[in-house]
Amino acid sequence: xxxxxxxxxxxxxxxxxxxxxxxxxxxxxxxxxxxxxxxxxxxxxxxxxxxxxxxxxxxxxxxxxxxxxxxxxxxxxxxxxxxxxxxxxxxxxxxxxxxxxxxxxxxxxxxxxxxxxxxxxxxxxxxxxxxxxxxxxxxxxxxxxxxxxxxxxxxxxxxxxxxxxxxxxxxxxxxxxxxxxxxxxxxxxxxxxxxxxxxxxxxxxxxxxxxxxxxxxxxxxxxxxxxxxxxxxxxxxxxxxxxxxxxxxxxxxxxxxxxxxxxxxxxxxxxxxxxxxxxxxxxxxxxxxxxxxxxxxxxxxxxxxxxxxxxxxxxxxxxxxxxxxxxxxxxxxxxxxxxxxxxxxxxxxxxxxxxxxxxxxxxxxxxxxxxxxxxxxxxxxxxxxxxxxxxxxxxxxxxxxxxxxxxxxxxxxxxxxxxxxxx
Numbered sequence: 001x002x003x004x005x006x007x008x009x010x011x012x013x014x015x016x017x018x019x020x021x022x023x024x025x026x027x028x029x030x031x032x033x034x035x036x037x038x039x040x041x042x043x044x045x046x047x048x049x050x051x052x053x054x055x056x057x058x059x060x061x062x063x064x065x066x067x068x069x070x071x072x073x074x075x076x077x078x079x080x081x082x083x084x085x086x087x088x089x090x091x092x093x094x095x096x097x098x099x100x101x102x103x104x105x106x107x108x109x110x111x112x113x114x115x116x117x118x119x120x121x122x123x124x125x126x127x128x129x130x131x132x133x134x135x136x137x138x139x140x141x142x143x144x145x146x147x148x149x150x151x152x153x154x155x156x157x158x159x160x161x162x163x164x165x166x167x168x169x170x171x172x173x174x175x176x177x178x179x180x181x182x183x184x185x186x187x188x189x190x191x192x193x194x195x196x197x198x199x200x201x202x203x204x205x206x207x208x209x210x211x212x213x214x215x216x217x218x219x220x221x222x223x224x225x226x227x228x229x230x231x232x233x234x235x236x237x238x239x240x241x242x243x244x245x246x247x248x249x250x251x252x253x254x255x256x257x258x259x260x261x262x263x264x265x266x267x268x269x270x271x272x273x274x275x276x277x278x279x280x281x282x283x284x285x286x287x288x289x290x291x292x293x294x295x296x297x298x299x300x301x302x303x304x305x306x307x308x309x310x311x312x313x314x315x316x317x318x319x320x321x322x323x324x325x326x327x328x329x330x331x332x333x334x335x336x337x338x339x340x341x342x343x344x345x346x347x348x349x350x351x352x353x354x355x356x357x358x359x360x361x362x363x364x365x366x367x368x369x370x371x372x373x374x375x376x377x378x379x380x381x382x383x384x385x386x387x388x389x390x391x392x393x394x395x396x397x398x399x400x401x402x403x404x405x406x407x408x409x410x411x412x413x414x415x416x417x418x419x420x421x422x423x
Contacts, residue, residue: 005067009034122173155177210414221319256277319379350379
């Protein structure tokens with residue numbers, strides 16, 4: 001099977017790497033990819049937002065499967081263009097990708113499907129915003145309705161900060177605060193059938209202790225020994241299958257990854273958000289311990305034949321990912337800083353350095369984004385994997401490097417932003 005991965009970041013590196021390790025995959029291509037992916041796959045300078053160009057590349061390569069990584073191309077309809085060219089694609093149509101493209105649409109679908117989620121108001125005026133903030137009280141949760149690269153959400157006790165974020169966004173969804181540890185569950189969907197992957201937890205805030213502004217994610221780990229043993233089956237029954245059924249009822253079947261962001265509240269799992277693709281970095285440790293061939297799984301979903309392949313199996317191990325970010329992140333990022341030590345870190349046993357925002361300049365690897373690289377390690381348990389990840393991360397250097405020191409630290413299942421409840 002020839003595969004083509006669309007995108008530039010850590011998620012795409014992790015997906016391409018897993019595909020390259022699948023015996024059923026003969027070739028891995030990426031467009032445009034990044035220097036890390038280029039070490040084992042063929043890169044093509046194609047704009048991931050240009051559906052016609054992506055489809056033309058897939059046809060030219062004779063690709064058997066296209067995997068669209070990021071949300072923006074999916075919301076722009078890139079998967080539709082590839083499907084129209086007659087090539088199997090893992091990723092939802094433009095219409096189905098609105099589950100992430102519009103928070104208000106997502107809430108509408110959840111309500112119709114009876115999915116347990118936070119109460120919310122969709123607001124377009126300052127008066128509506130004020131009424132919603134009054135209704136829920138602090139901590140305030142304000143979400144940009146549209147895509148915002150993982151940084152469109154503000155959770156704060158400051159009413160002024162919440163109102164200012166709403167004013168900067170236009171249409172917003174204001175929600176009740178869900179109190180409990182957050183979990184990511186990825187469901188591989190073929191429109192009617194879905195299989196869950198192993199749950200993960202990620203760390204969204206920039207500073208230790210779950211403090212500071214939200215980021216795209218500063219680290220993650222899997223499995224979750226503290227989570228209910230039946231979590232995946234409960235979420236599949238209460239959330240994923242009803243959502244697939246509702247999308248089918250609307251004539252927009254969902255094919256691809258339904259990323260369910262959950263809060264494990266005292267009343268059970270509640271959906272914080274849907275995304276229409278794998279999460280980054282939280283998919284990284286999940287793929288590290290996936291024993292099943294990824295290519296077979298994604299291709300079956302893309303072809304509407306998921307029930308014909310076995311459910312995914314995971315090895316008895318743990319994985320931890322630690323993100324190294326550039327100076328200024330998440331408000332800004334520093335580009336062009338020389339990165340050293342990646343080769344040494346990659347050489348540590350059971351470690352992969354996943355590139356997220358890197359580039360080559362004058363023969364050197366340099367920073368080219370907010371999240372620069374992620375160091376992913378496998379161990380016999382979380383403590384072992386964590387020790388390996390941090391030992392390898394210690395070998396990497398660049399000016400302004402930022403990283404958290406408490407990824408997957410005890411106590412496990414800690415609540416990001418817990419300080420919001422303490423104040």
